[in-house]
Amino acid sequence: MRLRSAGLLLLLLSGLHAVIQEEVRAMVGSNVKLSCISTEEKTFDLNELFVYWQIGATEKPETVTYYLSGNSSAGHGNNHYKDRAQLSLDSMKQGDFSVHLYNITPQDEQKFNCLVFSKLVKILHVVVTLHVAANYSMPVVSTPDNAPEDEELTFTCTSTDGYPWPNVYWINRTDNSLLDKALQNSTVSLNARGLYDVVSVLRIRRTPNVNVGCCIENVLLHQNLTVASHTGIIETFKGNDTEVLPDTHPDRTRAMVAAITLLLTVVVAAAAGWWCRSRCPGKNYTGAQALRPELGFTDHV
Structure with a gap:
């Protein structure tokens, strides 16, 4: 409680100073360095320093890790970052107050405040926005199992373990146009790893040689994963009669x-x-x- 109060006071006192804004991207499971570096060309006495890395709103910040003057090592204020957030005492002497985060998770997508005080005078305030991403699995498109007399075809597209929230598109592969969103029903859910799984169902009118594609877009990674499905190679069964579509060769x-x-x-x-x-x-x-x-x-x- 005392640590949180001290952090809140220091954060409020820093409001009159310029804030440096940075953005960083990291993959789930990777390690990342959040930079907080003083531009002053001098060394720092650790006995005069207070260093805080915090997340959360200004009125109720939550400490990630910290260094207090007189301590021989840095501490952690949030169990989520215990053994995952590390400051370097040797680097801080040279004006590098960056924190290293290990084994990134989706929950690390935060705004991180770096506050550095020397003799209780604020000398540095950096806000680092961390964006987290994870590759979606290659989409799998199921082939329609509709009866031949059905006027509507149903395709299902699935993809798992991605981040952030995906965009899902169905494509008419004949002319590469986007199909109407009203024809699809997409469900996105969080799994046990904190990543997103997506299932999209497309229902379209039956036409000869239907060829559609499912596209999963990860905006942060500028990535589109697309898989096509063509009903022209499907054999359709009805009772004891077998209708085999014409040979394509x-x-x-x-x-x-x-x-x-x-x-x-x-x-x-x-x-x-x-x-x-x-x-x-x-x-x-x-x-x-x-x-x-x-x-x-x-x-x-």
């Missing part, structure tokens, strides 16, 4: 037709030769030669 189809035609031609030629030998033995056998024009025709199918 016409060259392969022509090759298969040519091979089957050639095989049938060879079989016919062999049968004709056997028939000819049985009816016309000796030097009068011409069955294979008679069928050669057909073989030439088959090669061009």
Whole structure:
């Protein structure tokens, strides 16, 4: 309680001085340095210093870590930052009052106030805004399981473990236009790690060869993760009847037709030769030669 009161008093006393504003970005799980450096070219006596790193509103600040004149080491005022926030005594002697934060979490997205006093005179006030980010997983788009007679198709897109709050877009891959937001229903929730999971459901009217994409945007990282889904390769089942959509490789189809035609031609030629030998033995056998024009025709199918 005494520490908080002292911190509040010092913070209020610093209001008349210029404040330096900085912004820092850090990934979840990484380490980051929040800078608070004096521009004066001189060394500092630790016995004359009071250093506070605080978060929260001016009227009710919460101490992250601190150094008090006469102490041999820095302390911590918030259990969330115990063993995670570190000041360097050697650096402070040289005018570097920066704090090192370890194992960044989403809860560290705060405005951090660095207050430095020498002989109870405020010599430095820096506000560092920490922005926290985490990569979303690659989106997974489920294929529609709607019955063939349904007029509406349903796609589901999921992505997990990201930060900050995502933007979700569905794209018409035919012309890369954005689909109407009214067609989608997105749910974003916090998981046990304090990160966001997103599930987005798209319902659109059935059209031939529907091709849509799901895009998860992380604004802070300037990152768009997009996965497409094409119903043109789906087989649709209805009762005992199976409707297989047309082959999308016409060259392969022509090759298969040519091979089957050639095989049938060879079989016919062999049968004709056997028939000819049985009816016309000796030097009068011409069955294979008679069928050669057909073989030439088959090669061009």
